[in-house]
Amino acid sequence: MSITSDQLNFLVYRYLQESGFLHSAFTFGYESFVHKSNINGSTVPPGTLISFIQKGLQYLELEANLNEAGEVSIGEYTPLSSQDMLTRDTPELKSIVKTQRDQVEKEKVKDKERQREEERQRERDFQKESRAREREPLERKADNGIKPMDEDKEFAASNHNGGSKSHMPGNYALIPESQVTTLTGHTSEVFICAWSPASSLLASGSGDSTARIWCVPGGDVGTVKEAITLKHFNRNKDNKQEKSKDVTTLDWNGDGTLLATGSYDGQARIWSRDGKLRNTLNQHKGPIFSLKWNKKGDCLLSGSVDRTAIIWDAKTGEVKQQFEHHSAPTLDVDWRNNVSFATCSTDEMIYVCKLGETTPLRQFQGHKDEVNAIKWDPSGNLLASCSDDKTAKIWSLKQETCIHDLVGHSKEIYTIKWSPTGPNSNNPNGSLTLASASFDSTIKLWDVDVGECFHSLTKHTEPVYSVAFSPNGEFLASGSFDKCVHIWSVRDGSLVRTYQGSGGIFEVCWNKDGDKVAACFSNNTVCVIDFNTGRVLR
Secondary structure (H helix, E strand, O other): OOOOHHHHHHHHHHHHHHOOOHHHHHHHHHHOOHHHOOOOHHHOOOOHHHHHHHHHHHHHHHHHHOOOOOOOOOOOOOOOOHHHHHHOOHHHHHHHHHHHHHHHHHHHHHHHHHHHHHHHHHHHHHHHHHHHHHHOOHHHHHOOOOOOOHHHHHHHHHHHOOOOHHHOOOOOEEEOHHHOOOEOOOOOOEEEEEEOOOOOEEEEEEOOOEEEEEEOOOOOOOOOOOOEEEEOEEEOOOOOEEEOOOEEEEEEOOOOOEEEEEEOOOEEEEEEOOOOEEEEEEOOOOOEEEEEEOOOOOEEEEEEOOOOEEEEEOOOOOEEEEEOOOOOOEEEEEEOOOOEEEEEEOOOEEEEEEOOOOOOOEEEEOOOOOEEEEEEOOOOOEEEEEEOOOEEEEEEOOOOOOOEEEEOOOOOEEEEEEOOOOOOOOOOOOOOEEEEEEOOOOEEEEEOOOOEEEEEEOOOOOOEEEEEEOOOOOEEEEEEOOOEEEEEEOOOOOEEEEEEOOOOEEEEEEOOOOOEEEEEEOOOOEEEEEOOOOOEEO
8 A cells, every 4th residue: 555645745735724724734735736636625534644644653553562473462452652653663662562561560560469458458447347336335326327418408409499500501592503504515614705795695615616606585594595606617738627626715896796716726716796707817826815805896906825916907807916025925915995905924024005006105014923814994094913923913004113012812813803883984983993813712802092902702612713793893703613603792792692513613704784694614514693583594
């Protein structure tokens, strides 16, 4: 039996992807040409690399335990540490097994001696107790009852009154699986989802080389028609279609008539709402991580592993300008207005650029590790960023250093979101809030006026990959790899609604009316929660 380098590369790529190291997975897959392999990912079970390694270690362990006759005697099998099996050869492992067996034999002898001594002691104690009982007066024997402990009384009282309050459920609505309907179609993990800003259409992007457009009915959730499938294929050297791998990002334009998708093949595509391919944008030399329409809808902005950002003419599909400021993969892009934008990268830098300008308007340096996400606030005056250095920062074009350094998370911060409140927003009377989601399983809400955390949301038990504010800014939805969608009150930080699915969650988003939350899962499904009733469509 043998394994090819392509097969091994694919297993490593899948391991990174399943472990949540999405940026590393995309970069490794691109450099090792995983997207050019002929391996059907849907036939490879999750955890295959770990299983493969474990079986190899088990074989090494078995080989080290063989005796001279090539057999393992019952009761003599000696387990070895994974550290030893990874760092030592077979003769050394056999020596370790022999040493451990000799030590086990010595311990057995000692155990037998201890057992004999304990038996002798129990016999002596029994004889003493027998003699003592013979000397006790009869009335002492009659008074030999057992008094109940106070704790037992309290326990009995609590059972009588309905149980202990420490086990009572919290004041939030737990949405049961019986109220869930499955949206099927994708055959691999669903990485991204987004509602149309103008209708009830929901788009999703997956590792199966497709995006899908679902028509979700208004009001209470009901039956959903079969999705429109947007197939992402390339032409190979023989002019045959081949899958382009993961759909990594997608975004609707402002009036919901066009959907842009970015793919692992380095191509961006523009589709009509009814699924017709309008344009294929070819210029990037690596996977596209981020894709955004400007507010006017005439330009599309993309960021790629090839270290560049591109502004495209949405009508013609031509490149308006390519920006080559970063020295490492571009992870996120975000428009400030219709002509200027920001980019961030694994090179720890943030650049603010403008269409028509060849040098950045501003460069922000301060993070100590790769910058995962950037977002402009509704007014376009403040830029938030988050990083693997466990901090989020708030910047202004008026100065080179950050206004606030938001410290509090204990692990990498994966994403950030601004509330749709404050100046130039739809809720101008609300106070502006920044939410940060981290691999430490928590979400923090920050008062950006003073740069302090006013709520730390701690109900998740695994890394949090996505957060989204409701359109009115009163609620925050979060999705985690603990398989839970939580909906929180921004005002007091309380958990008001929760749903547990059957896969890790990559993305959550609200519809335009604020009555539905969509979430995409690692088990190939998308779910929609009706926030008004708690009923769920999945």
